[in-house]
Amino acid sequence: MTNPKEFPFExxxxxxxxxxCSRCGAEFGCDLSGSCWCAEETARLPxxxxxxxxxxxxxxxxxxxxxxxxxxxxx
Numbered sequence: 001m002t003n004p005k006e007f008p009f010e011x012x013x014x015x016x017x018x019x020x021c022s023r024c025g026a027e028f029g030c031d032l033s034g035s036c037w038c039a040e041e042t043a044r045l046p047x048x049x050x051x052x053x054x055x056x057x058x059x060x061x062x063x064x065x066x067x068x069x070x071x072x073x074x075x
Contacts, residue, residue, distance in 0.1 A: 021056035023063075028056045 016029040016036075030036055037057060043064030055063065 019054055021054070021059050022052040023055055023059040026056045026058070028054075030054055 016031040018027060019030050020027055028037075030038075038054070038060065041057070041060060041064075043060055045060070045063060045067065
């Protein structure tokens with residue numbers, strides 16, 4: 001454990017990123033400090049493939065439903 005007196009300063013949290021969903025183009029915020037809305041989602045999908053970024057809440061939920069579907073069809 002570190003002594004708080006050794007490090008009297010705090011590191012600023014990064015500002016949320018503004019993103020466009022790589023599927024539908026909807027704008028949303030991504031908070032890299034660990035309190036992002038996606039951390040609250042029950043869906044756990046692989047990281048985006050090369051050339052893609054995060055998905056909006058709606059597209060994440062749709063993709064998770066597709067992944068759960070036996071034939072991969074959209075729900």
